[in-house]
Amino acid sequence: MTEAQSPSERMYAAVRAAVMNGEFAPQQSLKPQELATRHGVSLAVAREALLRLVGEGLADRLPNRGFAVPATGAERWQQIAEARATIEPEMLRMAIERGDLEWEARVRAAHHRLARAVPYEQDPDAWGEAHRVFHRTLLEGCGNDVLLATFDRLWVDSELARRWAAAHAPARDAAAEHLALEEAALAREADRAAGLLRDHVTRTVRPLKTS
Amino acid sequence: MTEAQSPSERMYAAVRAAVMNGEFAPQQSLKPQELATRHGVSLAVAREALLRLVGEGLADRLPNRGFAVPATGAERWQQIAEARATIEPEMLRMAIERGDLEWEARVRAAHHRLARAVPYEQDPDAWGEAHRVFHRTLLEGCGNDVLLATFDRLWVDSELARRWAAAHAPARDAAAEHLALEEAALAREADRAAGLLRDHVTRTVRPLKTS
DNA sequence: ACCGTACAGATAATCGATTATTTGCGGTAG
DNA sequence: CTACCGCAAATAATCGATTATCTGTACGGT
Numbered sequence: 001m002t003e004a005q006s007p008s009e010r011m012y013a014a015v016r017a018a019v020m021n022g023e024f025a026p027q028q029s030l031k032p033q034e035l036a037t038r039h040g041v042s043l044a045v046a047r048e049a050l051l052r053l054v055g056e057g058l059a060d061r062l063p064n065r066g067f068a069v070p071a072t073g074a075e076r077w078q079q080i081a082e083a084r085a086t087i088e089p090e091m092l093r094m095a096i097e098r099g100d101l102e103w104e105a106r107v108r109a110a111h112h113r114l115a116r117a118v119p120y121e122q123d124p125d126a127w128g129e130a131h132r133v134f135h136r137t138l139l140e141g142c143g144n145d146v147l148l149a150t151f152d153r154l155w156v157d158s159e160l161a162r163r164w165a166a167a168h169a170p171a172r173d174a175a176a177e178h179l180a181l182e183e184a185a186l187a188r189e190a191d192r193a194a195g196l197l198r199d200h201v202t203r204t205v206r207p208l209k210t211s
Numbered sequence: 212m213t214e215a216q217s218p219s220e221r222m223y224a225a226v227r228a229a230v231m232n233g234e235f236a237p238q239q240s241l242k243p244q245e246l247a248t249r250h251g252v253s254l255a256v257a258r259e260a261l262l263r264l265v266g267e268g269l270a271d272r273l274p275n276r277g278f279a280v281p282a283t284g285a286e287r288w289q290q291i292a293e294a295r296a297t298i299e300p301e302m303l304r305m306a307i308e309r310g311d312l313e314w315e316a317r318v319r320a321a322h323h324r325l326a327r328a329v330p331y332e333q334d335p336d337a338w339g340e341a342h343r344v345f346h347r348t349l350l351e352g353c354g355n356d357v358l359l360a361t362f363d364r365l366w367v368d369s370e371l372a373r374r375w376a377a378a379h380a381p382a383r384d385a386a387a388e389h390l391a392l393e394e395a396a397l398a399r400e401a402d403r404a405a406g407l408l409r410d411h412v413t414r415t416v417r418p419l420k421t422s
Numbered sequence: 423a424c425c426g427t428a429c430a431g432a433t434a435a436t437c438g439a440t441t442a443t444t445t446g447c448g449g450t451a452g
Numbered sequence: 453c454t455a456c457c458g459c460a461a462a463t464a465a466t467c468g469a470t471t472a473t474c475t476g477t478a479c480g481g482t
Contacts, residue, residue, distance in 0.1 A: 033433070042467045044255060048262060055266015064473055066434060083357040086301045146294040146368065150361055157357065219435070244463070253437045275443055277464060
């Protein structure tokens with residue numbers, strides 16, 4: 001049942017995964033022709049995939065000079081962390097004010113899946129996805145799709161930047177922080193939860209000292 | 212100087228303007244073939260323009276069913292207003308903490324241009340652009356490109372939603388609010404400025420009662 | 423030796439046509 | 453009368469090839 005989707009979709013997914021997995025270095029140019037032949041599709045399909053990536057912030061477009069992996073690194077990572085630390089705690093406040101029982105149940109389930117997930121070292125992708133879902137579920141209670149779309153975008157940027165900014169693995173005590181976060185959110189302690197989230201985001205996303 | 216750019220660029224600008232100007236109703240489908248023939252270009256160019264619009268949130272993509280103007284209306288507008296009211300005051304706080312003299316000068320200049328601009332009724336586009344630049348300049352002092360990109364995106368969404376959500380004109384006292392905002396920001400009164408901005412965004416963007 | 427220019431190869435942008443998918447309609451069975 | 457099936461028109465997706473633009477290099481003038 002996991003059979004081939006449209007060529008465009010497969011191409012898009014493949015290039016996206018390649019960029020996110022760091023198979024191309026930042027600022028490396030992404031050549032439609034090469035990608036097309038490699039995946040056995042036409043130029044138009046490769047171009048479309050690249051254009052979609054540009055819309056997501058996963059590629060830059062240089063007019064008449066093609067596409068490239070966006071520049072990234074510690075500085076950009078710092079900015080993304082700050083942006084997340086600015087926005088997400090406020091979203092969590094709203095969620096705690098507005099979230100209903102169904103939200104609480106989903107938070108519990110998401111945290112449970114994250115806690116039970118295979119460790120990061122064993123399967124970074126699976127852990128990362130559970131991690132994303134936990135964070136997103138926490139914020140989904142805010143009931144604002146526009147803010148959630150902003151979160152989605154920042155998360156993608158964050159993951160890309162993280163790969164190139166030194167600290168590939170999550171902080172050692174991420175599990176404890178997630179547990180505290182869940183607990184504060186379900187206890188409806190907005191201030192404490194917001195503070196924890198701010199610290200968590202800042203800590204998790206901050207690059208390691210380059211000492 | 213205003214001569215023809217690439218076909219792709221002209222096409223993109225034309226469709227973007229058409230959508231922003233409300234020449235297509237929300238959820239109306241945008242047909243590449245029609246747009247292409249109308250502008251005398253090939254399908255690929257129209258498709259590319261649409262793909263770029265999708266990336267900006269100015270078009271939706273329905274797989275195998277083409278493109279459409281995104282659904283919008285009062286409810287979405289409310290969410291955008293809330294998102295802006297959540298994010299922008301925090302950015303302004305940062306700007307007030309970090310902004311340098313050069314930032315202050317640019318804020319003054321932007322406010323001056325807005326105050327001197329032709330009134331909204333006379334040239335909505337020109338006034339709107341001066342308005343956007345003033346708001347953006349205020350926030351630029353925050354020094355975070357990621358947050359500024361978020362602002363840019365929300366502004367676009369906001370303008371599109373505003374057109375379809377009842378209140379086309381800015382609030383009557385927008386000028387007074389802008390003046391107060393400039394004054395509070397330059398006085399470095401972060402709390403007051405943030406509060407003013409939150410109120411301003413909420414008020415300006417809130418749809419008129421549909422009574 | 424240095425700078426500017428012209429050429430050649432590579433890459434991006436565009437095109438016109440072909441193929442695949444969806445949608446609406448008409449006919450038919452239940 | 454309604455539900456289902458299939459055909460035909462419309463539209464989206466894809467392709468292969470052509471045209472425009474850029475990049476680096478070699479040549480010639482100063």
